[in-house]
Amino acid sequence: MNIVVCVKQVPDTTEVKINMETGTLIRAGVPSIINPYDHFALAAALELKKKHNFKVTALSMGPPQAKSVVQMAMALGADEGVLLSDMAFAGSDTWATSYALAKAIKKIGKTDMVFCGMQAIDGDTAQTGPGVAQQLGMAQITFCESVEVDGRRIIARRLIDGGHETVEAKAPVTLTMIMDREYVARYPSFPAVHGSLKKPFHVWSAADIGAEDQYLGLKGSPTQVNKIYPPAQKEKAAMFSGSGQEGARKILEIMRGEHFIE
Amino acid sequence: MASIDAISRNLMLDSLMAYAKRRIPYDLIRELDAKNEFPADILKEMYDPAILGVHLLMIPEEYGGVSGGSYDIYRICEALARIDLGIATGVFATFLGTDPLNVGGTVEQKEKWLRRIASERLLVAYAATEADAGSDLVNLRTRAEHVVANGRITGYRITGNKQWISNGGVADMYTVLAMAPGGPSWFIVEKDMEGFSPNKHEDKHGIRLSNTAGLSLDNVLVPAANLIGMEEGKGLLQAQAVFGYTRLMVAAFGLGAGSEALEQAVRYSQQRIQAGTPLSEKQGYTHKLIVPNAVRLEAARSYIEETANRLDGGEHGLQTEGSIAKYSASEAGNHAAEDAIQALGGYGYTKDFPVEKIKRDVKITCIYEGTSEIMEMTIYRGRWQEHLKTRGRYYFDMADKMDALHAENPDTGAHASALALRALGAVMEECRVQKLTRHQHVTFKLGKLIAAAEVAACFSRAAAADKYSETVRFDKQGWQAMARIFARETALAAAAEGLALVLGVAENAGTLSDAVNIDAVQAAQKGMLADMDLVALKLKQAFKAK
Numbered sequence: 001m002n003i004v005v006c007v008k009q010v011p012d013t014t015e016v017k018i019n020m021e022t023g024t025l026i027r028a029g030v031p032s033i034i035n036p037y038d039h040f041a042l043a044a045a046l047e048l049k050k051k052h053n054f055k056v057t058a059l060s061m062g063p064p065q066a067k068s069v070v071q072m073a074m075a076l077g078a079d080e081g082v083l084l085s086d087m088a089f090a091g092s093d094t095w096a097t098s099y100a101l102a103k104a105i106k107k108i109g110k111t112d113m114v115f116c117g118m119q120a121i122d123g124d125t126a127q128t129g130p131g132v133a134q135q136l137g138m139a140q141i142t143f144c145e146s147v148e149v150d151g152r153r154i155i156a157r158r159l160i161d162g163g164h165e166t167v168e169a170k171a172p173v174t175l176t177m178i179m180d181r182e183y184v185a186r187y188p189s190f191p192a193v194h195g196s197l198k199k200p201f202h203v204w205s206a207a208d209i210g211a212e213d214q215y216l217g218l219k220g221s222p223t224q225v226n227k228i229y230p231p232a233q234k235e236k237a238a239m240f241s242g243s244g245q246e247g248a249r250k251i252l253e254i255m256r257g258e259h260f261i262e
Numbered sequence: 263m264a265s266i267d268a269i270s271r272n273l274m275l276d277s278l279m280a281y282a283k284r285r286i287p288y289d290l291i292r293e294l295d296a297k298n299e300f301p302a303d304i305l306k307e308m309y310d311p312a313i314l315g316v317h318l319l320m321i322p323e324e325y326g327g328v329s330g331g332s333y334d335i336y337r338i339c340e341a342l343a344r345i346d347l348g349i350a351t352g353v354f355a356t357f358l359g360t361d362p363l364n365v366g367g368t369v370e371q372k373e374k375w376l377r378r379i380a381s382e383r384l385l386v387a388y389a390a391t392e393a394d395a396g397s398d399l400v401n402l403r404t405r406a407e408h409v410v411a412n413g414r415i416t417g418y419r420i421t422g423n424k425q426w427i428s429n430g431g432v433a434d435m436y437t438v439l440a441m442a443p444g445g446p447s448w449f450i451v452e453k454d455m456e457g458f459s460p461n462k463h464e465d466k467h468g469i470r471l472s473n474t475a476g477l478s479l480d481n482v483l484v485p486a487a488n489l490i491g492m493e494e495g496k497g498l499l500q501a502q503a504v505f506g507y508t509r510l511m512v513a514a515f516g517l518g519a520g521s522e523a524l525e526q527a528v529r530y531s532q533q534r535i536q537a538g539t540p541l542s543e544k545q546g547y548t549h550k551l552i553v554p555n556a557v558r559l560e561a562a563r564s565y566i567e568e569t570a571n572r573l574d575g576g577e578h579g580l581q582t583e584g585s586i587a588k589y590s591a592s593e594a595g596n597h598a599a600e601d602a603i604q605a606l607g608g609y610g611y612t613k614d615f616p617v618e619k620i621k622r623d624v625k626i627t628c629i630y631e632g633t634s635e636i637m638e639m640t641i642y643r644g645r646w647q648e649h650l651k652t653r654g655r656y657y658f659d660m661a662d663k664m665d666a667l668h669a670e671n672p673d674t675g676a677h678a679s680a681l682a683l684r685a686l687g688a689v690m691e692e693c694r695v696q697k698l699t700r701h702q703h704v705t706f707k708l709g710k711l712i713a714a715a716e717v718a719a720c721f722s723r724a725a726a727a728d729k730y731s732e733t734v735r736f737d738k739q740g741w742q743a744m745a746r747i748f749a750r751e752t753a754l755a756a757a758a759e760g761l762a763l764v765l766g767v768a769e770n771a772g773t774l775s776d777a778v779n780i781d782a783v784q785a786a787q788k789g790m791l792a793d794m795d796l797v798a799l800k801l802k803q804a805f806k807a808k
Contacts, residue, residue, distance in 0.1 A: 033276075068269045075273060184284065187277035190315040193270050194328040 001054045001112035001149065001171060004105050005045045006132065007038040007073055009066040010122040018230050034069040037117025039185050041177040044147055045115045046077045052149055055079050057108055061089055061100055067201070075188030075196035082108060086205040088213055093221035094123075098131025100216060103209040105136060112171035113154065118143060118178050126176070133174035140174040141167050147175055265331030265574045268732060274334075275341055281307075281314055282345040288616055291346050291471065295619055298465055300432055300473040305352050309383035316342075318380055320357045320364070325372055326380035332507045332573040336514045336566055337733065343518025347623035348471025350515055352385070355428035355472075358508055359386030362437045362448040366491035366500040375435070375450060387433035389424040389451075389477055390501065397636045399439070399446065399498060404479065406440040406449060409486075418442065418489065420449060420482045428630075430475030431460040437490065438479070439501070444494025448501075449484050457482040468622030502581070507573055509584035509631050513566050513591035516627040517559055520595030523602035523620045524555050525805045530606050532807035541605075548798040549791075551605040553747070556801055558594035560734075560741060561748040564724035565590055565717045567731055582644030586713045589637035592627035599624045638709030645712050646699065649690050657687030657715070664719055667726060673742045674725040675749030678786040679718040681779060682753040686715045688777035689760030696768045707763050711756050718752040721745040740800030743793040750787050757783045 011030045034042075042058070049056045058073030060066050061084040070081035084104055092100065105111050114136070116129035126142075133140035144156040145164070154169050159178055188196070206216055214220055240250050255261050266274070286304060294301055308314045319335055321327025330338070335357070342350035356379070363375055378384055395401045404422025408415050420440050424430070436451045451458055461476035486492075490500065531542035531552065541547045569583040599621040603610035610617050628634045648656045664680035690708065698704045724730040725738075725745035734741060757778035764771045 065269070068273065071269055072273055185280070187280045188273065189277065189311055189313055190274050190318050190328050191311045193273045193277070194266070194318075194323075197267070197270060 001048075001052065002108075002110055003045045003048065003054050003056045003113045003115060004108055004111050005038070005042045005056060005058050005073065005078065005115040006101055006117075006128070007042060007058055007060050007069045008035040008117070008120045009033070009060065009062050009069040010035045010120050013121050018228060032065070032068065034072055035117050035120045035122075036185065037119060037121070037177060037179050038069075039117075040179045040183055041115040041117045041175075042073050042076065042078070043183070043186060044144075044177055045113075048113075048147065048149055049077065049079075054112075054149075057082060059101060059104055059108070060084070061092075061097060061104075064203075067203075070201065071193070071196050072188065074199045074201070075192045076186060078199075080199060081201040083201070083203045084205075084209065085203050086207075088206040088211075088216045091218035091221065092216060093223040094125050094127035094131055095222055096216050096220040098128050098135050099220070100206070100209065100211050101128070101132050102135030103211045104204060105132070107204070107209050112173075113147075114138065114172075114174040115147075116174065116176045118176045129174060129176035136172070136174070138172045138174045139169050140176070141169060142176045144175045144177050145180065147177075266328065266334045271334050271337060272732075275337060277314060278316065278338065278341055279345075286345060286349070291616075292613060292619070295348075295470045296613075298463070298470045300352070300463070301349065301471060302432060304349065305385060305432075306383055308349075308353065309356075309385070311381075311383075316353055317356050317360075317383075320360050321376050321380045322364075322372075325376035327376070332510060332570040333567070335507070336510055336570045339511045339514035340518035340521070340733075343515040344522040346471055347515060347519050347620070347626065348469040350518075351428050351469050351472035351626070352432075354511055354515070355388060355433070356384075356386040357511065358388040359429070359433070359435070359437045361388070361504045361508065362490050362497075362500050363450075365503050366448065366496055368492055371450075371487070371490065371492075379435075382434075384434040385429050385432055387427050387429035387436045389427045389430070389436050390439040391426050392422065392424055397632060399501070402439065402441050402446055404438070404440040406442040406447065406484075408443060409483065415486050417486050418449060418484045420451065420479045420484055422479050424477040424479075426464070426474055427460075427477055428472055428474055430473060430477055431463050432473045436477070438477075439497050440479075442489070442494040446497035447494045448490035448497050450488040450490065451479070451482060451484060455482050455484070467625060468619070469626050503579070505632070506569070506578075506580035506584035509588040509637075510566060510569055510573070512627050512631045513562065513584075513587040516588070516592035516595030516624060517562055517566060518595075519620050519624040519627070520555065520559050520591075520598035523595075523599040523617050523624075524552065524559060526615070526617055527602040527605035527610075528552060528801050528805040529807050530609070532802060534607075542798070542802050545795070545798075547605070548801075549794045551601045552801060553794045553797045555594070555598035555601055556797060557744045557747045557751075559591070559598055560744050561717050561721045562587065562591035562594045563731060563733075564721045564745075568720050568724065582641055585632065585637045585640040585644070586716055588627075588631065589634055589641065589709075589713050590717050592624075593634060595624045595627055596621075635706060637713075638706040640709070641712050642705045642709035646690070646705075646708070649687075649694070654687060654691045654694070657683040657690070660716075660719055661687070664722060667722060671726045673746070674722040675718070675742075675746035676722040676726075678746065678749035678753040678783075679715070679722045681783050681786055682715045682718050682749065682756040685753065685756040685760055685778040685783065686711055688774055689756065689764060692764050692768075692772060692774045692777075695772070696764070698764065698767050701767055704763060704767060707759070711760055714752045715756055718745075718749045721748050735804040736800040740797060740804075743796045743800075747790065747793050747797065750790055753783045753786055 009032050012033050045056050056078045057080045058070050058078040059082045060070050067083050070083050074081045119126035141156045143159045146157045148155045156167050158165050308316045318327040319330030323329040406418040406420045409417040438449050438451045457480040459478050464474040532540050534541045566587045569587050602617040609615050661680040661683035664676040668676035693699050722745050725742045757780050
């Protein structure tokens with residue numbers, strides 16, 4: 001089987017701050033990382049590759065420096081890498097992104113499984129994976145925890161409200177992966193990084209994948225972002241421990257202190 | 263040596279830092295530091311090609327390595343130093359021990375030994391130092407005698423003692439410098455050879471995670487094939503050929519350890535509230551303990567990067583440059599670590615916070631691979647020759663280039679750098695005319711002034727670039743202010759200290775008091791406080807409280 005894993009380069013959101021005056025993200029000096037959900041999806045795909053000798057292609061869209069996440073995927077074991085990079089893609093929302101990724105997957109060739117992270121930690125939309133499936137006319141299984149393959153049967157265990165559900169599908173299928181809490185992200189060794197330079201890597205433009213301009217970038221995006229702002233800071237709760245009686249006494253004390261009661 | 267592309271280099275750095283975060287937390291480092299214990303398992307993992315393979319940086323691709331260049335090695339060394347300078351030293355010793363082979367080994371020797379180092383995760387040690395042979399290797403006592411059979415040299419019998427050898431007690435293979443009949447030569451000695459034994463692990467002030475031991479060699483029989491380069495008497499040349507970039511590695515250690523200490527101080531200063539405001543808001547704190555250190559460290563970084571890029575561009579040797587880089591960065595690192603303890607106050611003085619350990623560790627960077635004083639001498643010697651060769655034009659020519667840079671870009675401190683270079687050139691010329699360099703004090707002090715002036719010029723050049731380093735965490739405004747601060751301080755030092763130096767020795771200073779142009783140097787100090795305020799702000803933005 002042939003697998004395509006979609007990976008996104010995101011700013012390490014633990015370090016991102018918002019410029020309150022302009023309402024934009026301050027990205028200077030913030031390290032870029034591979035989206036953790038995609039990292040997990042990649043690991044799941046590479047596990048299947050190891051077991052069944054499948055071919056794995058890593059696919060990303062972004063500015064030239066996003067090559068980094070594709071190369072990282074190759075260093076971790078993906079056989080081939082593709083980066084969609086073109087000014088025409090800039091400003092694409094999830095709809096336009098799904099369209100471009102789907103076009104690229106068609107160009108990559110026969111694909112049995114598309115792996116995506118459930119969502120990216122910068123946008124948190126969780127729309128791109130399902131969007132790709134829709135564009136490709138593929139079945140989709142979302143919120144997967146693990147995936148097994150038995151012949152032509154693809155068996156996914158997915159998270160649902162209050163439990164799990166096991167779903168079976170035939171290829172081709174798109175799977176979006178949640179992240180195992182125990183999962184420790186793997187990093188490639190120095191020689192693996194070095195070796196990844198020898199793997200086939202392609203940079204494709206909009207023209208290369210036959211994407212039409214009107215469906216790309218800002219003008220191809222039905223969603224427009226008006227403003228970004230941090231949520232109002234909630235007041236911090238104070239925590240006290242002790243017996244019920246001590247708690248009650250504490251509450252009374254605070255209420256008196258705030259002059260709610262005399 | 264080939265260089266690695268930026269994306270691959272940064273992926274390697276990410277892998278290294280992720281490994282360190284997971285596997286070498288501060289609590290473990292603290293425990294090993296207290297126990298004076300070498301973490302053999304961690305070093306073996308770091309050398310494991312399936313986990314990291316950090317030692318492969320030094321090994322050319324054709325022997326199973328990844329062919330790192332000087333720039334790559336600088337970046338990795340800086341990162342290693344931020345983790346722990348003891349662990350960094352363990353890795354560095356392998357780099358260093360591999361060097362005589364890289365530089366002087368025959369193809370067969372490289373094929374055999376470099377490949378083994380790459381694939382068998384061998385820890386290597388570099389054994390040159392002896393009780394009476396440190397900075398001066400001429401008094402080498404370890405002897406290598408010929409073993410002859412049928413009129414042919416089949417091997418060597420090596421006898422002698424080495425001391426302060428990093429990885430001494432834990433290495434699998436050693437490159438040992440010994441006096442052969444044909445002169446000083448490098449030999450490969452394996453740990454289990456008969457007559458070879460390491461002594462006890464030293465109880466050191468710092469870098470306690472690095473194993474340091476003496477070696478004793480008692481009639482150790484080494485095959486003739488283990489003579490590096492298969493030719494006797496090349497040892498000192500082979501050792502010196504690599505000083506340019508081995509010193510660059512130690513420079514990166516000083517930079518990394520110092521920067522780590524500084525960043526911790528900057529983060530802390532935003533949390534500690536005294537008299538109603540955080541310490542980070544107080545000039546008395548930031549402009550004494552934080553800003554000057556950031557400036558010195560970034561100035562040293564610019565010089566390290568320029569030298570690394572020149573080495574990667576194919577220039578050879580660069581011994582003086584390597585010495586300037588090491589001297590500037592290791593001294594800056596020490597200052598920064600010392601001030602970081604002060605900046606953290608009582609906390610800084612405890613072992614609960616890493617700055618106390620960094621301060622002990624970083625001291626070694628002023629000692630190994632040539633002490634700071636040997637650096638002052640080397641720098642003076644190298645540039646004194648240039649001064650004589652150019653009939654005193656060397657620093658005036660460099661100053662002209664700074665003037666041109668200033669005309670193009672007035673924000674880089676190039677004007678003050680030019681003043682520093684001219685003052686230096688005038689001081690050196692006065693020393694020549696009055697024959698003052700017969701006093702060792704004068705020569706070493708000149709070494710210090712030379713290093714600062716060249717670093718200032720380099721920082722001005724770097725500050726004119728759009729992105730002066732791929733690692734830097736603050737913006738152009740920030741590092742240009744740093745370049746200006748450094749250039750101003752350097753101009754003042756070159757003029758005032760240079761003049762004082764001459765006046766302290768000679769009957770009179772001739773026309774030197776005019777030539778150092780103290781009026782212009784004073785005028786150039788304008789704007790200093792505003793720049794320091796700006797740098798304090800940029801540092802706070804870059805290294806936020808956690």
